[in-house]
Amino acid sequence: MDKKSSTKKGPEFCSLRYGLALIMHFSNFTMITQRVSLSIAIIAMVNSTQQHGLPNASTEGPLADTLNNPSRSMKEFNTGASVYEWSPETQGIIFSSISYGIIVTLIPSGYLAGIFGAKQMLGAGLLISSLLTLFMPLAADFGVILVIVIRTIQGMAQGMAWTGQFTIWAKWAPPLERSKLTSIAGSGAAFGSFIILCVGGLISQALGWPFIFYIFGSIGCVCCLLWFTVIYDDPMHHPCISVREKDYIVASLAQQSGVLSSLPFIAASSCTILGGQLADFLLSRNLLRLITVRKLFSSLGLLLPSLCAVALPFVASSYVTTIILLILIPGTSNLCDSGFIINTLDVAPRYASFLMGISRGFGLIAGIISSTATGFLISQDSVSGWRNVFFLSAAVNMFGMFFYITFGQVEIQDWAKEKTLTRL
Numbered sequence: 001m002d003k004k005s006s007t008k009k010g011p012e013f014c015s016l017r018y019g020l021a022l023i024m025h026f027s028n029f030t031m032i033t034q035r036v037s038l039s040i041a042i043i044a045m046v047n048s049t050q051q052h053g054l055p056n057a058s059t060e061g062p063l064a065d066t067l068n069n070p071s072r073s074m075k076e077f078n079t080g081a082s083v084y085e086w087s088p089e090t091q092g093i094i095f096s097s098i099s100y101g102i103i104v105t106l107i108p109s110g111y112l113a114g115i116f117g118a119k120q121m122l123g124a125g126l127l128i129s130s131l132l133t134l135f136m137p138l139a140a141d142f143g144v145i146l147v148i149v150i151r152t153i154q155g156m157a158q159g160m161a162w163t164g165q166f167t168i169w170a171k172w173a174p175p176l177e178r179s180k181l182t183s184i185a186g187s188g189a190a191f192g193s194f195i196i197l198c199v200g201g202l203i204s205q206a207l208g209w210p211f212i213f214y215i216f217g218s219i220g221c222v223c224c225l226l227w228f229t230v231i232y233d234d235p236m237h238h239p240c241i242s243v244r245e246k247d248y249i250v251a252s253l254a255q256q257s258g259v260l261s262s263l264p265f266i267a268a269s270s271c272t273i274l275g276g277q278l279a280d281f282l283l284s285r286n287l288l289r290l291i292t293v294r295k296l297f298s299s300l301g302l303l304l305p306s307l308c309a310v311a312l313p314f315v316a317s318s319y320v321t322t323i324i325l326l327i328l329i330p331g332t333s334n335l336c337d338s339g340f341i342i343n344t345l346d347v348a349p350r351y352a353s354f355l356m357g358i359s360r361g362f363g364l365i366a367g368i369i370s371s372t373a374t375g376f377l378i379s380q381d382s383v384s385g386w387r388n389v390f391f392l393s394a395a396v397n398m399f400g401m402f403f404y405i406t407f408g409q410v411e412i413q414d415w416a417k418e419k420t421l422t423r424l
Contacts, residue, residue, distance in 0.1 A: 016241050017172050017249065021184040023226055024165060027126055028188030030220040031158050033196040034133045035098060037216055038151070040200030041209040042094075045140065046086045081208040082141060090144055097148045101155020102162070107314050109160040115383050118167035123227045125161030129154050130220025137210035163318065170319035171234040174252035260323060267331030275301075279338035290346065291410045298339030298408070302401040304332035306394035313387040340404050347409060348416035 086094070113121045132154045139146045165185065173181045196216070203212050232238040235249045279297055282288045288296070308325040315321040344355040373392070378385035 015245050016235070016238060017174075017177070017181060017245070018184070020168070020172055020231060021181045023223075023230060024168075024185035025188035025191075026223050027122070027161065027227060028185060029192035029195070030188075030216065030223045031126065031129060031161060032189045032192035033216040034129055034154070034213075034220060035158065036193060036196045037133065037200065037212045038136070039095065040196060041204060041212045042086075042091060043201075044081065044204045044209040045084055046091065081210055082137075084140060084144075086144060094144070094148055094151060097151040098155035098158070101152040101157075102159040103155075105156045105159035106163060109163045112160070113164050113167050113316060117233045118164040119228075119231050119233045122161045122164035122168070123224055123231070125157040125159070125164065126220060126227065127224040128157035129161070130217050130224060132157070133213050133217035133220060136213045136217075166319050167316065168231070168233065171253070172249065174249055175256045176252070263323075263327045264330040267327045268334045271331045272334040272337050275335045275338040291408070294339050294343055294346070294410055295405055295408055296339070297335050297337075298404050299401050301333050301336030301339055302397040304335070305329040306397040308332070309390040309394045312390050340408060343408065343410065347411065347413050349412070350416055350418065 109121060109125075132150050136147070136150060139150050169178065169182055169185075200212055203209075203215060235241050235246050238246075275297055279293050282293050283290060305328070308329045312322065312325050315325065341359075344352045344359070348355055370393075374385075374389050377388045377392075
């Protein structure tokens with residue numbers, strides 16, 4: 001009785017999954033502050049009241065004066081940071097470069113998360129972003145090109161971290177707590193924006209603009225240490241999780257898996273019915289010829305699931321996208337029921353049952369071969385093995401589609417026509 005109740009409801013706030021949400025909140029806080037830091041520091045970095053002769057020239061007058069005149073205030077000493085002549089166009093490129101980096105890694109990061117693990121991807125992204133933030137003041141002295149390169153790489157690192165979060169929640173968040181956990185984690189970005197806008201200007205004025213990068217870059221490094229120490233990819237392998245919490249998470253996700261497992265069959269049934277209705281509608285209104293309808297639905301039933309299968313390895317970090325694609329694969333493949341699958345009724349109605357039995361036999365043989373090939377590919381490496389399985393299934397579908405488009409017919413074949421007997 002106790003065991004049943006423990007799997008029914010696990011601990012909430014004093015639990016590892018909520019600790020994970022807080023650490024991810026801290027990570028999102030760190031990344032957004034590092035992203036916005038330059039927007040705050042740029043005001044002091046390109047002070048238009050200073051006169052410079054070079055694009056990356058620095059103002060060292062206050063520092064020299066302070067050394068010669070010790071009576072100058074510490075505030076005046078701190079404002080002697082480098083100042084640069086960056087045009088508004090240059091500043092725009094610098095600001096946008098981090099967005100380019102994020103866009104570049106959105107899809108590949110999901111693929112890499114499936115290979116190296118979401119924990120490693122998110123932690124590495126946060127660590128790289130933090131180290132580059134610490135290096136930013138020195139990079140500015142070297143030139144604007146280096147600043148743009150660093151900002152782009154920083155965007156790529158943050159793109160890796162953003163997408164990796166959802167892979168972790170897919171294994172840690174019970175369905176009934178998913179909104180709470182992800183909202184706690186995601187709110188770190190809003191809180192970080194609030195903090196950096198409040199204190200960024202004060203840090204720049206009191207200590208100098210480089211300390212904006214030093215402070216938030218250091219916070220990111222501390223967060224990375226916490227991340228790699230406490231976080232694991234799934235609750236099954238965490239050494240500190242309680243048995244009660246682990247059982248609760250596993251049982252909740254298993255219950256959800258049962259519901260999700262039925263969705264592909266619902267999609268398949270729906271596509272079969274809708275496909276048949278649409279095919280007969282196109283024929284009854286003489287909108288398309290019979291051969292066109294058969295080849296159209298055959299192409300859709302082979303092409304669409306192939307595209308979904310090829311996309312699967314690259315969106316592994318997105319739980320929702322993965323589920324949608326896994327539902328669409330069997331659903332869209334059933335459009336073939338209005339294509340080549342019933343083509344035997346067109347070309348040989350007399351022998352339709354016999355031909356269907358032969359085709360089903362080939363289908364069973366293909367199932368045996370595919371199961372054996374899948375087991376062989378996965379035994380080599382589970383991650384790359386599944387990727388190769390998806391690619392191979394897509395290739396087989398493409399071969400079948402082009403073969404049917406080339407050789408498919410709808411006319412009754414001569415050997416299938418009823419022969420009329422003439423009486424003498």
